[in-house]
Structures are given as C-alpha cells and as structure tokens.
Amino acid sequence: MAVLKVIEILSNSETSWEDATKKAVKHASKSVKNIRSVYVKEQSASVKNGEVMDFRVNLKITFEVD
Numbered sequence: 001m002a003v004l005k006v007i008e009i010l011s012n013s014e015t016s017w018e019d020a021t022k023k024a025v026k027h028a029s030k031s032v033k034n035i036r037s038v039y040v041k042e043q044s045a046s047v048k049n050g051e052v053m054d055f056r057v058n059l060k061i062t063f064e065v066d
Contacts, residue, residue, distance in 0.1 A: 003065040004036065012056045017043050020057045034064035 011024035017040070025038055042058040 004062050006060050006062050007032070007040070009059045009061055010053045010056070011059065014054050017055045017057050020055050020065065021059060024059050027060065028061055032061065032063050034066070035061055035065050036064060037062045 004022055007028075009024045009028055011020045011027070013020035013023055021038065021040060025035065030036055039060040039062070040057055044056045046053045046056065
C-alpha cells in the first residue's frame with residue numbers, strides 16, 4: 001500500500017499558465033521526491049495598464065511518502 005501526501009504550491013510565469021505549472025513542479029521536485037501528479041486548482045493573471053503582466057497558478061502536488 002502506498003501512502004500519498006498532497007501539498008499546495010503557488011507559482012507564476014510571464015509566459016503562460018502551462019509554464020507556471022512546469023516551473024512549480026520543477027522547483028518542488030528539488031526537495032519533494034516521488035511526485036505522482038499535479039492538479040491545477042486555480043488560474044489567475046495580474047493586469048497592469050490593460051496588459052497581462054503574469055500568469056498565476058495554485059496547484060496541488062501529490063507525491064508518495066517513503
């Protein structure tokens with residue numbers, strides 16, 4: 001039987017929500033091992049002077065506990 005844990009991560013990118021998700025997983029994998037999945041809980045963007053400045057994601061990352 002596997003034991004799984006879920007953590008919540010916030011990330012942003014000037015490029016896209018997909019890039020923000022990839023950055024979050026890459027950064028989390030430096031200290032969290034055995035990542036199984038990622039669930040994008042929320043997406044948002046900040047706007048300044050009518051332009052999108054950055055894309056933001058709120059993720060849930062699931063990983064197996066040793």
